[in-house]
Amino acid sequence: MKVIYTFILTLIFSSSLFSSYNEYKTDLYFVNGVWNDKGDAENNLIELTKNLPLELKKSFNSFDFSHNWSMGVMTDLLETFYQLKQNGQISDIGFYYALYVALGTVSVTDSLYLLSGKLFGDIIALEDTIEANILEMLNKYNSKSYNKGHRVLLVAHSQGNIYANAVYERLSWKKNYTKVVAIGSPANNVAGNGEHITLTSDGVIKYVVGSMNGNVAGSGHTFVDAYLANEASKNAILLAVENGKNSLKTTSSQWDILNNNKNVIDCNERLVDITHKHFAYGDKHGVYPFNENGKRYDLGSTIVMASDGGTSKLNSWTDKDEKTECYKLSGTDEIIEKKAIDEECPSGGVLFQLASWEILRKYGSTNNTPFCRAYHSQQVCAIVVNRSCYCCGSTFISFPYQEAKPQIYSFSIQKSEELKEVVNIDSNETCTKESNIL
């Protein structure tokens, strides 16, 4: 069963997980309080984003909110409300008006004291009721953010903080890529040592035993009407969001480069394999290492390790140095280089590359040591480096692929009108010269 489970996990991971991968992206999630209906939570996040400075807002990849609603708490409250109403302790006001009064948007009146007391009690007792929501949130954060390499900033308000803390505790290695900003929190800490903003006269939190002390002057508890409407707390929130974002920015890549073949003269050999630091099934091959200290992101089907901002991998560009440069990343101008081999060419010769070495190898080297020679002026001017064969001349030569038995391949090397040579490559993967054929 464990095998099947692992297999399914692998499948899920390998198929969906790394699509549109980008370690530079940060997703912001707003986590609301338990009495907020979905419209309230949505409105809270819209107002938060409206207040973010434009540059900061643009630096986030997405804004989402996790809706948390406790049917149990709310129906209990509803019962209490109707009970109070029946007893004549609440008259001529509706449930929502009473709820918002009790939440401390305005002073809690005697008639609403019982309702508010019930509410605060439910806040503290909430920890038993949120398991399902926590799992849902984890699933969503995984599929939408972590599995795509994104970092996560949780901005939690009221009991949303209890959810945020609980989610954070279950993140294991993902904690390194997560920050929490706590607003009006009834909890006694902020997960991951995140910042908290609590009004000194928060109508709800001040009654919650063990909660963190208020640190910004003001009253009220609701997110928009109290925390964003108060200039000091609004600025504190925006600063905390910015700090959280900047803190996440300093995280290192989740990927290690396995083989960095810097000393190859074949551009294809410059591609590397990478492996996920925390996840065993996450190896990726054929990655373009534009910046070894950069992070991973995908450009369509091309995977790069690079600085932020790359838009596409270029194979050719103006002023490219063919001897030393392989690929360029537009957007960052980072270049993948190769080893220059000019120094190995005899005087007067020009090196060129025989492509498709793989074809030769296909025809069966006996010892897996590909070998090729080409002759020029009675001197060996071609060399074999790794699996590439370089000869003097100016013509690019490619071997035709043939399914037939190994045979002699003929090709010409032409540097100038005076020099015409033919090099034969036999099934033993050696290059021999037949003079005066052409």
Place this chain on the structure above:
Amino acid sequence: MKRKLITIGLLLSSSLVASTIPVEIFPSVISSEKAIIFNNSANIKDSGLSLQTPVIETDKTRAKCGFFRRECKATSLAPSSLKQFTVRSNITDEILDISEDTVLNSSKLPNINIDKDNLTITFDAQLDEKGVERILHIGKITDYAKNSTYIFKAGDYHIESIEIDNDTGNRKKRLHDSVKFIAKGNVRIFVKDKLIINKSSISNTTKPAISINCPTKQYVKKLFGFVPHWLYTPEAEADPSQMLIIAGGKMKITTKGEFAVNSIIYGYNTIEFNGMPLSRFNGAVHASKELYIGSDDRRRVPTGTFSYYEDAIDKLYTIDTLQVLPPNEDDTSTILGTDSNRNGVRDDVEYYIVERYKDSQMERAIAMQTAKAVQIIITKPEMALETTELMSKSLYCFHYYKDKTNKEMTYRMFDAIYKDKLFNTKERLLAYFKYNEVLSGHTFGIRDYSVEDCYINIDELEN
């Protein structure tokens, strides 16, 4: 009765072409932008001495205005032109022949031909998928049969043309022939082209030959076998605002018997009323071109009585243009309550919205959008994941409005008081709780918003 000018700010739902030019006109009894032509006399009640028209033309007979029945005069101020409505009828070659009593409730109907006498055709406009409009698109309606009854259930009916005409020259057929339009709830009939209702028969004196939105019970009494004028009851018992008729082409309501009309009528072409002296019109009518009262044939008998029904005009509000305010009543025994005009909003909530947001057409539009969404989400709270986008759209529309009008951050419409109005019973609250419970644990994104999120283009509203 004072003359009344009503500002008609924007007119109707997304179906209507709106312009930014405010229109300041609503018919006061009868009005025309060209001329009102009296081919014989008429009794114009409740209009003072003046009619809203630049010209009054009369032949030998004279129309009388007001309580003292003095000669009518034209106003010095000509009425403005009306808003233009876009009629989305169904243009097709298909013909549906109706030969038995029928209920038609699809969203689109072909041309309809009534080819049998004494039929009842019921039109039942259905709410669209979004729950925004209750609308039925129809092709041409032709009816040369006798005694047809048309029942319109609450909603909007967009019709290519209507021709109900028994003037075939067959005298036998012309006897005791009538036609009825009955409104079940608030009905608006938009006719793209002509609207001809001609019953040239001599009608049974106990009922009008042409009856538009009249009570079903007879209110013309006989005494010793005839109908004395003093026993005739001209006041309508039906509310004219229940049936609004808007026609782009010529409109004719003509009969050699009586017509009885309780309606508010807009015409973008000529309008003609012609009937016998006991005919009565109750409501309001406005023609962009000439308005004829009485035909120019050899008859010179009075045409009838025209009464202005001010209460009906007062009940119109401009949220959806020319919508009628429903009664402030709530059936709290059910979750959905009463929606008498079937526009997707509970009657008491609609009444509340119009009262609370009476100074802002935009806020009325947004509040109505929210109320419509709420009716849907509490109907099937278990479908919350499918229906919640409706609530989001109303919120986005609200934020578009807030940005547009620079409202303070803390300003909101879907506030505690509005919620308490919407969810004013325990059952409604629990349904709303259930909706939230289904959504709980899920994560939702937010997106950029635009006027497209508003059911009604609030950019085209005045305030």
